[in-house]
Amino acid sequence: MSTLIVTEIQKGAIREASYELVAFAQKIGGDYASLVIGSGVGDLATAFAGKGGGKTYVADDASLADYNVDGYNAAIQAAVAASGATTILVSNTPSGWDVAPRVAAALDAGFISDVFNHQDGNFVRRVFNGKLDAQVSAGGGTTVVTVQPGAIAPFEGSADGSTEALSVDTSGARAKFVETKVAEAKGVDLSKAEIIVSGGRGVGDPEKFPEVIQPLADALGGAMGASRPVVDAGWLPHEYQVGSSGQVVTPKLYVACGISGAIQHLVGMKGSNFIVAINKDADAPIFEVAQLGVVGDLFEIVPALTAAITAAKG
Amino acid sequence: MKILVALKQVPHQDARLDVNGDGTWIKEDGIKFEINSYDTYALEEALRIKDAGEAEVVVISIGPDRVTQALRTALGMGADRAVHVNDDALVGSDSLGIAKTLAAIGKEESPDLVFMGLMSDDGNASAVPPMVAELMGLTSATGVLKAELSDGNVRVERELEGGALEVVDLPTPALLAVQSGLNQVRYASLKGIMAAKKKPIDVKTAADLGVADAVGSGGAKVKIEKVYQPPKGDGAELLEGSTDEIVTGLVNKIKELGLL
Known part of the structure; x- marks a missing residue:
């Protein structure tokens, strides 16, 4: 049993939710490895590897500088193949929920989204807009799981880690990032x-x-x-x-x-x-x-x- | 141009939810159903493209007989025809089983655009739309708040955290999973409802679509073990009594907080 943590970079740093995935992987148990995706992110990956990420694959490519669904999909699939992971953890953020189901479909894997706990071997999530909870079990094969940011305390320690460059073919990417528009100033603050x-x-x-x-x-x-x-x-x-x-x-x-x-x-x-x-x-x-x-x-x-x-x- | 819209019929947002006998979902008897709120925005976006030019809008849905009502509503709003996958074999399917079923229809139809809602109000999974895109070989975007079509391209604005937006260009055909609120959804007119009665609903089974092995609890890769009321935490202290007594309690608390 082995887990792959898919980290996310926000404003030039590995976001807190990625450290929450480390804690979540430790809670599930077994070995885990991590993935950092971006352009010029070698130093970030090295730092993450030493702060709980363990063996950290680095998908470093100019075409991955900004999020795009096709490139990230390819990078995650490459890391799954390289690591042999059977559980793939992704934060349930706007990029996470955009790409994670595609990875699951491509791998013919199970998919469980927006979980906030792992209990009795099951993943726990909310349904009916928070009115009920559901415990979901993963089958025997590969499972992609997205985790609700803020649901679990982040891992804050340090540990031995290493990085390994991951080659990703993004030539098939069709989606093209244009720009990010920041939120407009509010009339009502x-x-x-x-x-x-x-x-x-x-x-x-x-x-x-x-x-x-x-x-x-x-x-x-x-x-x-x-x-x-x-x-x-x-x-x-x-x-x-x-x-x-x-x-x-x-x-x-x-x-x-x-x-x-x-x-x-x-x-x-x-x-x-x-x-x-x-x-x-x-x-x-x-x-x-x-x-x-x-x-x-x-x-x-x-x-x-x-x-x-x-x-x-x- | 052909536009496919997948929609789901879900329990009404105000329906009373009781857990079923084996504790794995809710009791569906006697509750009202409606079109999933996100999916109404998806349908509206497709109908606006149709209104602005020439497009055929095909709505598809999976579920038992009651789903006919949702499809008739969609046809009444202006969709041209419907495909209804009505097969007990699909009961117990996981997201991937549903996505494979929808993708099988998608491949038969080869649309230029597919619109779906970002998530369903019952399962809240946000899983099926990107899966359908992957299985159909389309690129995709989720949380779409704006979609502008030009020749062979759709420029979308995706919602990020805190109200920021990401602008992305997608070559068509593409699948867009829309966020709620990107448009104002129309109601079906009386004329539209009358016209909908003559519009075709094509009924299919899992076997028709070649997905019999991928659906149902047998095909599912993940399984809901149980659903239950979320454990009550400390929760709120409840004020009870007459309106006057409740208001007095509230005023006292606001005073205690030093805000009055």
């Missing part, structure tokens, strides 16, 4: 707000945001936010979105109204100092990260709370 009152799909109607959610935010002297479905539906502009693809916030108080708590939202607000959740569904995952919860109708609770806050402030 939630990152500085001390109090955020956010509404989700449970608010039900775009008109209810100015009528119900904004007044509570105003009464508390805070800002209004929203979850992804609200923005996708066009009820509020993207600048209000809290979550992995929106703004990551850490206010002193976060009030989640009608937000069930899909993982992409939780990633954006779970670092808040204190979280209050108001939701009619007692099983909503938001109650797992909240310190204080109300199972009830937000249209009763929120206006009454707004009135009480306004009265208390006199």
Whole structure:
């Protein structure tokens, strides 16, 4: 049994999630090797090899300077062949989820995505947008597994390692990287707000945001936010979105109204100092990260709370 | 131009989820189903290309009889015809089995573009679209928030973390797995729904597609051992009582935090 860790470079460094994969490989047990992909990344690979990566293959090629699905697919397959690994670990990031299923299909391998734990020999992941957990077993053959960033503490030690150059044929790559566009400046900067009152799909109607959610935010002297479905539906502009693809916030108080708590939202607000959740569904995952919860109708609770806050402030 | 759209019918997002008897999935009896939310954006993107020029939009789906409803909805929105893989042999398939089935249809159809949703609202795997691309020999992009077609090329913007975007050129044919929110999805018009009744739905089995050995629990390379409610952590302290009592509790807590 042997594992291959596919690392990822972000802003010129091996990202933290790659060290989490080291910890995950150690948790699974058995031998492991690593792969660093990029251009001019020999030093990064050497450093990673000595910080837990073990034997580290280096796919170093000018054509791999920026992520492209076809080139990375070829590099990972080459490393699987060279290492003989039967478990391939990839971080579940935008590049990881782009390429990992292709590797699985090319190798006719099993695929298990976005796992956050390895328990009783099974991989554990969320399904139904966080409402249920599933334990999934790998069959006897090769398995590609993507791991949720932040789910496991990164390996922080040092160990003996070595590097080995890996030759990769990227001549068949069709996808061409053009550029990366950084996020546009936000009209609404939630990152500085001390109090955020956010509404989700449970608010039900775009008109209810100015009528119900904004007044509570105003009464508390805070800002209004929203979850992804609200923005996708066009009820509020993207600048209000809290979550992995929106703004990551850490206010002193976060009030989640009608937000069930899909993982992409939780990633954006779970670092808040204190979280209050108001939701009619007692099983909503938001109650797992909240310190204080109300199972009830937000249209009763929120206006009454707004009135009480306004009265208390006199 | 021919555009293929694969869509999945999933439990309604507000459906009550109870674990089934053997603890490996949910009970499907008596719950409402809908088209997977990401897939509605995929279909809309294909229909916009059709609206802007000339394209045939073919929708494909896998599942039991209830899936006919989802395909009729898609046809009502403007798709031209449908392929429905309706075969109990597919029950228990893993992502790769599903991808092989869709890819078999894809190879028969040879589309210029394939649109799918980034993930499904039930399995949340984000697995099938890149697999289908690999099996069909197409290049692909996931998390697509914008797609611009020009002669033989599609320029896409992929969503990265924190709202950044990656711009990529893909030669067609290509497969795009779309992120939610890239367009505003239309509703089926009454006229569209009436017209959909005359549009063909071609029903196929795994054997028709030559994938019988790759599908079902027998073909699956990974297996769901059990599903269950996530273990409750410390969780939230719940405020109960009348609205007044709850509001008083909330105000007291906000005061305690020094925010009032």
